[in-house]
Amino acid sequence: MKNNIKKIIKSFKLYIKKLLFPLYLFPIKLLTYSTYYFLKLLWKIISWPFRKWGNLGKTLLWMFISIYILLSFVVIMDYLNREYGSYKKFLCGYQVKEKLKSSVIRIIGGFGEGSGFFISPTEVVTNFHVIADEPSPKIVFPDGTFETPVKIVGDSNMDIAVLTLKNEYPQKVYELPSSMTFYDNEPLLSAGYPLGSEVTGDVTIVRGNFIDYRRSRKDYIGYLQTNISLVSGMSGGPLVDQCGQVVGINTQSLAGISFFITASDVNDNLVNLTDQEIEKIDVDSTKSPEDAVYAFYTYLKARRMEAGYKLLSNKYLEKTNYTEWTNRFTDILNVDIFISEPFEKSKTVVFVKFGTTNWVDGEAEYHYYEGTWETVNEEGTYKMNKSKIIEVSEPDYNWFYE
Numbered sequence: 569m570k571n572n573i574k575k576i577i578k579s580f581k582l583y584i585k586k587l588l589f590p591l592y593l594f595p596i597k598l599l600t601y602s603t604y605y606f607l608k609l610l611w612k613i614i615s616w617p618f619r620k621w622g623n624l625g626k627t628l629l630w631m632f633i634s635i636y637i638l639l640s641f642v643v644i645m646d647y648l649n650r651e652y653g654s655y656k657k658f659l660c661g662y663q664v665k666e667k668l669k670s671s672v673i674r675i676i677g678g679f680g681e682g683s684g685f686f687i688s689p690t691e692v693v694t695n696f697h698v699i700a701d702e703p704s705p706k707i708v709f710p711d712g713t714f715e716t717p718v719k720i721v722g723d724s725n726m727d728i729a730v731l732t733l734k735n736e737y738p739q740k741v742y743e744l745p746s747s748m749t750f751y752d753n754e755p756l757l758s759a760g761y762p763l764g765s766e767v768t769g770d771v772t773i774v775r776g777n778f779i780d781y782r783r784s785r786k787d788y789i790g791y792l793q794t795n796i797s798l799v800s801g802m803s804g805g806p807l808v809d810q811c812g813q814v815v816g817i818n819t820q821s822l823a824g825i826s827f828f829i830t831a832s833d834v835n836d837n838l839v840n841l842t843d844q845e846i847e848k849i850d851v852d853s854t855k856s857p858e859d860a861v862y863a864f865y866t867y868l869k870a871r872r873m874e875a876g877y878k879l880l881s882n883k884y885l886e887k888t889n890y891t892e893w894t895n896r897f898t899d900i901l902n903v904d905i906f907i908s909e910p911f912e913k914s915k916t917v918v919f920v921k922f923g924t925t926n927w928v929d930g931e932a933e934y935h936y937y938e939g940t941w942e943t944v945n946e947e948g949t950y951k952m953n954k955s956k957i958i959e960v961s962e963p964d965y966n967w968f969y970e
Contacts, residue, residue, distance in 0.1 A: 660811035665773055667812060668759040671740040672771045672805055673709055675731075676925070676932070677702035678869070678902045681764030683771070683805035683818065687744055689736035693834065694804030695819060696722045696729045696845075703847040704870035706901045707733060710770065712930055714901060716871035721841040726789050727819060728834055730841055742806060742814040744835035754778040756794055756809055758826070760802025760818050765925075765932035772802070782827070788840075789833035792816045798826045807831075853879055853950055857943040860950035861918040862908040864941075869903035881944050881951040901925045901932070906968055911940050918943060920957075921967075936960045936967070 588594055617627035675682045675698050682698030684707070692707055699705045699720060708714040715733050722729030758774045761767065776796030783790035792807065798821035807816035807828045816828030849870055851863035860879060867876035873894045880893070902925040911919040918941045926933045939957035943950045960967065 664757065664808065664810065664812040668757070668773055668806070668808070669770050670710055671742070672759045672761075673707050673740075674761050674765070675699065675705050675804060676708055676714075676765060676901050676927075677705035678904055678925075681761075681801055682803040683760035683801065684731070685742050685759075685804075685806045685814070686737055686740045687730070687742060687838075689738040689741060690733050692717075692731045692733065693817065694729050694731065695817065695829075696724045696727045698804045699729050699731070699846075700724065701847050703849045705731065706871075706927075707731065708901070708927060712927065714927060719843070720846045721843050722846060723837070723841055724845050726837060727829065728789075728817070728837065728841065729846075730838065742808075742812075744814060744831050744838075746832055746835060748815055748830070748832050750778045750781070750792075750815075752778075754809065756792075756796070756807055756815065758794075758796045758798065758802065758805065758807045758818055758828070760798070760805030762799045762801045764801035765927075767801070768931050771805075774798075776826075779825075781830070788837060790830040791819070791827040792830055794826050794828065795824060796826045797821055797824050854948055857916055857918045857941075857950045858908045858910060860943055861920050861941050861952070862905055864952055865903050865905050865908075865920070865922055868897060868900065869905075873897070879949070879951050881946060881953040883944070883953055884951075899926045899928055901927050916943050917941070936963050 586597075617624045672683055672685050673692065675684050675692075675694050677699060679701050680698050682694055684692040684694035684698070687693045699722070703720075704716055705720075706714045706716055715735065717731035718734050719732040720729060721732075754777065756776055756778055758776065759771050762772050774796050776794045779793040779795060781790060782793055792815065794807070796807075798818055802818045803820075805818040806814045807818060808814050814831045816831050817834060818826070819829050820827050849866060849872075851859065851866050853860040853863040864876055864879045867873070867879070873890075877890055877893060880888075904923045904925075906921040906923070908918060908920050911917040919939075920941060921936075921938045923934060923936045926935060937957050937959050939955065941952055941957075942954040944953040945951075
């Protein structure tokens, strides 16, 4: 064994010596030897199937297997392009739906409902028409908690609104892109709450395909057209690609054709949003007892609990405190005031009718009340002194307008 190894080493050294010397012939030898051995190997490969019938059978079998694998690869690539928009997006979609379910929120107000999503730890974007004429919409989270925005800006022409919250939610943020590209027929996912609070449970996620990009010279923003069917309540929710990147905002749908505000255009126009078109709370508890009662329930509607608490009289405060009083209204999303007027020509007693929307165990409950508030003027402000409010079960149509 050792002798064989020595012979091999000796032969290899001799071969190297012949190859390298004389040095001026080395390039020619290297080219000649390389060509010779390459052609020799190539001839063995080409001639191998024809040496015997067994070799030919094996060659045909491996050719069939190779062609099958190649065609399978082509089919797989075509499937990935159809299902994911591109093979590049095949592996990036992990947990996309899970984040949508935990991050897309409801927006509930007195005049409309919709959906929204975070574009920063404290900012939620939605459609303007979702919060139009509503000074205090509520942000309802998937876990059932809710919060009232401390600031709202928007633009009705672009149909964009941004609601700023006091608390931060960094884990729910979706970044708005500065630019976007799409593949033909690329799959997209739209998320929102169809029919608003009438449908309970998790966010609905609908799959569809990109059709085209639409933009008029008259518009500041462009629209993505898809074959997704949106319904009322999904407005303001996100449209994302297979990787979870936001590409649009749910806006409008008709007969299976939907349009989404392009996310990059939203990003470009955030600096142009103002509060000029946003409904403001305008109340004055110093004018009259009925104005004070109206202000009291308006503050409850807006979740401005400190302002509402200040409208309680000194006598009323003898039997409660701020914590106990605010705990009575923890589940109230909205308050609609139907009537606030003097009771039987009284100068201090006010007759009031109102309704509340309460969020209980993931569902909206509606309650209706009527009765009187006795008020007292303290330091130039009419305050709530004593109430006789009862709940009205299943009021008829006339009750709201009598």
